[in-house]
Amino acid sequence: MVVLTGASLNLQQVKRVCLYEETVAISPESMQNVQKSREAVDRIVEDKRTIYGINTGFGKFSDVIIDEQDVNALQLNLIRSHACGVGDPFPEIVSRAMVLLRLNALLKGFSGIRPLIAERLAELLNNHIHPVVPQQGSLGASGDLAPLSHLALVLIGEGKVFYKGRVCPTAEAYKEEGLKPISLQAKEGLALINGTQAMTAMGVVNWIEANELALQSEWIAAMTMEGLEGVIDAFHPSIHEARGYKQQIDVAERMRRLLEGSKLTTKQGEKRVQDAYSLRCIPQVHGASWQALDYVKEKLEIEMNAATDNPLIFDDGNLVISGGNFHGQPIAIAMDFMKIAVAEFASISERRIERLVNPQLNDLPPFLSPQPGLQSGAMILQYSAASLVSENKTLAHPASVDSIPSSANQEDHVSMGTIAPGTRTALYKMRGECWRLSVYAHSRLSNIVE
Known part of the structure; x- marks a missing residue:
């Protein structure tokens, strides 16, 4: 079980909850903070103070003031009007991550929700009820309004x-689980949708998969080194x-460990003095992508524990400030960075594939064919790899450099952060490239052994 506090969630815990469906619990201290924040909202309504998003x-x-008797209807209308996302739904794992991250953010106690809202989000996770959320429709500023409204x-x-x-309809799942719909009260609708949890959830899931892909790329590269009798000296720690x-x-270090004891690698000067860059520079290129992944991890773990709605309530309601923590620029830039990093794993992998199949670049049968001419061998596998790598370049185009104003120019700069992870299309194509390389490496190694 993962205990949520609003301040200590990490990527490993997200992985446990979202991939392995571990249950969650709410810490008593964070629930006390939620209750205090809610009491502050109730006092604001009762005192008829004018606060954005409450009245x-x-x-x-x-600038439109809402009558006291309409503050609850305001929240319901907000959710229904803003739930206008389009396109295919986010994968269920991303939806689960979205619920987890929104719950964790609300537990910081700056949002003014009732404890009931937090408890329901935890029930959704623990009963495996995950919202169907369309992927398209968020600008990544003012929060992920459309996705979080769903x-x-x-x-x-x-x-x-x-x-x-x-x-299925939510009502059907609720009936089976014995749950009842919640009637939203002042501030709660806005608190639920004014955040970056759609883009962050997508980013978290992509980072988890990118991290696995990066590790896979190393043992696959090691097998390619063996297939081409690569020069192991390039991985010497002194360099x-x-x-x-x-x-x-x-x-x-990991490459040395993977290749330790191999009889298929060579030493400097045995067959050649040095290899091509796609072999010799594996640590430099892969290492640069790992730098990007480490940067992204840092930003995601900050955002996962951040208060990202507006306004935020401090000092028992004596200080209520409208700001812009919902703006997704930190995550948008991080996601663009991650796309580039993952695309580079695929790019250098394709060059190693070319060295495996091109008879002008190795001493192996052309295209690894057992009967060159009669059988084309692995010729077209390289075509597919090249096609995917080229497509990755377009998918890695930055989203964070774009902005289109909205809300009659009140929201005049947005992050486009929700499209920055490229949904999961780019990652899946990059992972497909990695697995194709795995097939190559296994095939080549088998040929050498035989």
């Missing part, structure tokens, strides 16, 4: 959910310590 409209309507629909008993291997990048040093 005003939203966005360009922020999440919020589930709390009020509307929308659709992933449940027991099927997609990498002389440059000083920790990630480069670590890759070289």
Whole structure:
């Protein structure tokens, strides 16, 4: 069980909850903070103080004052009007991550929700009820408004959910689990949707998979080294310590460990003095991508534990400040960085594939064919790899450099952070490239052994 505090969630815990479906619990201390924050909202409503999102409209309507008797209806209207996402739904694992991250952020106690809202989000996780959330429709500023509105629909008993291997109306899942819809009160609708949890959830899931892909790329590269009788000296620790990048040093160490005792590698000068860059520079290129992944991890773990809605409530409600923590720029840039890093794993992998199949670059049968001419061998596998690598270049185009104003220019700079992870398309294609390389390496190694 993972205990949520609003301040200590890490990527390993997210992996346990989202990939291995571990249950969650809420720490008593964080629930006390939630309760205090809610009491502050109740006092604001009772004292008729004018506070954005509690008794005003939203966005360009922020100057419209809402009557006291309508503050609850305001929240319901917000969720229904903003749940207008389009496109295929996020994968269920991303939806689960979205619920987890929104719950954790609300537990910081700056958002003004009732404990009931936090408890329901935990129930969704523990009962494996996951909102069906369309992937498209968020600008990544003012929070992920459209995606998180689809999440919020589930709390009020509307929308659709992933449940027991099927997609069904929320009401159907609630009936089976004995849950009742929640009627939102002042501030709660806004608190649920004004955050970066869609982009962060996608980023977290992509980072977990990218981390696995990066490790896979190393043992696959090691097998390619054997297939081409690569020069092992390129991984000598002195070279990498002389440059000083920790990630480069670590890759070289893992490559030495993977190739330890191999009879298929060579020493400097035995067959050639040095290899081509795609072999010799594995630690430098892979290490640079690992640097990016480490940077992304740092930003994700900060964002996972951040208060990202607006306004935020401090000092028992005596200080309520409208700000911009919902702006997704830190995650947008990090996601663009991660796309580039993962694309480079595939790019250098394709060059190693070319060296395996090109008879002008090795001493092996052309295209590894057992009957050159009669059988084309692995010729077209390299075509597929090249096609995927080229497509990756377009998928790695940065999203964070773009901005289109919204809400009558009130929200005049946005992050586009939710599209920055490229959904999961780019990662899947990159992972496909990695597995194709695995096939190559196994095939080549078998030929050598025979």
